[in-house]
Amino acid sequence: MSVLTAFTGLFRRELSLAWAGGGGAALPAAFFLGMAALGPFALGENLDVAPKAAAAILWLALALATLLALDRMFQADLEEGVLEQLALSANPLEAGALAKILAQWVAVGLPLAGLSPLGALIMGAPPAGTPALALSLAVGSLAFFALGAIGAALAAGLKRAGLLIAILVLPFLAAPLIFGAAAGARALSGQAFAEPLLLVAATALFGLALAPPACAAALRLHLD
Amino acid sequence: MISGFANPERFMRLSAKLLPWISGVAVALFAVGLPWALYFAPPDYQQHDSARIMYVHVPAAWLAMALYAGMAAASVSSLVWRHALADVAARAMAPIGAAFTAVCLVTGALWGQPMWGAWWVWDARLTSVLVLFFVYLGYLALWAAIEDETRASRAAAILCLVGAANLPIVKFSVDWWNTLHQPASVFRADGPTMHPSLLHPLLVMALAFTCAAAALVLAEMRVFILRRRAESLTLRRRRAT
Numbered sequence: 242m243s244v245l246t247a248f249t250g251l252f253r254r255e256l257s258l259a260w261a262g263g264g265g266a267a268l269p270a271a272f273f274l275g276m277a278a279l280g281p282f283a284l285g286e287n288l289d290v291a292p293k294a295a296a297a298i299l300w301l302a303l304a305l306a307t308l309l310a311l312d313r314m315f316q317a318d319l320e321e322g323v324l325e326q327l328a329l330s331a332n333p334l335e336a337g338a339l340a341k342i343l344a345q346w347v348a349v350g351l352p353l354a355g356l357s358p359l360g361a362l363i364m365g366a367p368p369a370g371t372p373a374l375a376l377s378l379a380v381g382s383l384a385f386f387a388l389g390a391i392g393a394a395l396a397a398g399l400k401r402a403g404l405l406i407a408i409l410v411l412p413f414l415a416a417p418l419i420f421g422a423a424a425g426a427r428a429l430s431g432q433a434f435a436e437p438l439l440l441v442a443a444t445a446l447f448g449l450a451l452a453p454p455a456c457a458a459a460l461r462l463h464l465d
Numbered sequence: 466m467i468s469g470f471a472n473p474e475r476f477m478r479l480s481a482k483l484l485p486w487i488s489g490v491a492v493a494l495f496a497v498g499l500p501w502a503l504y505f506a507p508p509d510y511q512q513h514d515s516a517r518i519m520y521v522h523v524p525a526a527w528l529a530m531a532l533y534a535g536m537a538a539a540s541v542s543s544l545v546w547r548h549a550l551a552d553v554a555a556r557a558m559a560p561i562g563a564a565f566t567a568v569c570l571v572t573g574a575l576w577g578q579p580m581w582g583a584w585w586v587w588d589a590r591l592t593s594v595l596v597l598f599f600v601y602l603g604y605l606a607l608w609a610a611i612e613d614e615t616r617a618s619r620a621a622a623i624l625c626l627v628g629a630a631n632l633p634i635v636k637f638s639v640d641w642w643n644t645l646h647q648p649a650s651v652f653r654a655d656g657p658t659m660h661p662s663l664l665h666p667l668l669v670m671a672l673a674f675t676c677a678a679a680a681l682v683l684a685e686m687r688v689f690i691l692r693r694r695a696e697s698l699t700l701r702r703r704r705a706t
Binding site: 391401405447451459465 | 616628
């Protein structure tokens with residue numbers, strides 16, 4: 242089997258696993274919108290800043306939804322021996338890691354980005370900037386999943402992996418979050434947002450270059 | 466196995482001889498540097514005596530970064546050459562580097578309050594150092610989470626190398642962004658911009674911090690090796706009975 246066939250096969254498998262059964266992609270979406278609704282509750286007395294804080298709250302919601310998805314990213318495959326099969330196959334484990342990252346992005350990240358205009362609107366943000374906000378979240382979730390996958394791969398199979406992944410990954414999510422929230426906030430307030438958006442894209446590309454070898458090296462540790 | 470054991474053996478002999486000397490030099494440098502920096506050096510023309518926090522803050526910041534760079538170098542040699550001492554060195558440097566990062570952040574806050582009117586601002590330098598602190602904590606958490614020592618050292622080495630991407634961001638944050646934190650004034654292409662009367666005590670303090678850090682890392686490495694030895698001895702004894 243060529244690398245490309247294996248890659249697309251794995252990508253499709255990930256997508257169908259993410260979307261099939263147990264609520265599928267609706268589950269992270271419900272979590273994301275629920276977090277977006279909790280934002281105004283938390284603001285409470287300061288509800289008047291909600292339109293300004295909308296981008297920040299949605300970016301936080303995206304980060305939390307990503308952490309929840311990262312928890313299971315490699316865990317099930319490790320338990321069921323799928324990773325062992327991937328490592329034994331002639332194709333590089335790096336390609337498998339890349340396929341899983343891209344699949345998580347498409348299955349979880351992009352739907353959340355698509356829902357973000359709705360989240361921004363319930364916080365009273367002006368509709369004009371919401372497509373650009375969604376774009377920033379779409380690019381940012383790729384950075385989150387690429388950088389986060391490294392932590393997920395390192396902590397897979399350990400006790401209390403979920404909490405450990407969060408601690409390992411949080412510092413790496415800081416860069417895309419800083420630039421992404423800035424891009425989103427500028428887009429919502431009608432300012433030029435190209436510069437921070439390009440920096441988010443840069444962190445995503447950096448993550449995509451770094452994550453496959455780092456994930457593969459981490460996964461091989463668990464398979465020895 | 467034999468070469469792996471021979472190396473720590475030689476390290477234990479060498480470090481036993483070196484450790485008192487390095488500690489002594491550190492104490493002597495502190496004995497000169499602390500009074501010089503905190504009393505005899507002239508006060509800053511703008512910040513007066515509060516600028517003296519610099520003599521603790523700046524060396525702590527340098528060492529926070531230098532120790533992480535050391536961990537990254539040790540992680541490379543642990544991953545690539547499976548060097549028996551490298552993972553011990555990386556593990557020993559982590560808590561000390563984290564402590565220096567904490568000292569840097571706390572003294573920075575104490576300095577920021579009178580000078581900037583705020584304990585903390587979210588500029589690029591402060592944020593990237595805070596991220597460095599979290600990377601240190603994550604590294605220590607990963608070591609603690611994996612019981613098997615070889616596996617833990619490899620996993621931690623991977624994490625350390627990924628986190629090393631933050632180091633240039635810390636260093637160049639003051640050039641890339643408009644920060645409230647001042648730009649570099651010692652390590653510059655055109656030479657230090659600091660007056661020698663302030664620069665010299667700072668360099669003595671930096672040397673003192675470096676020797677103290679080296680002594681702490683050596684002592685910590687010795688503790689790890691001794692503990693490893695004690696564990697294998699208990700295992701052997703248990704097997705014998």
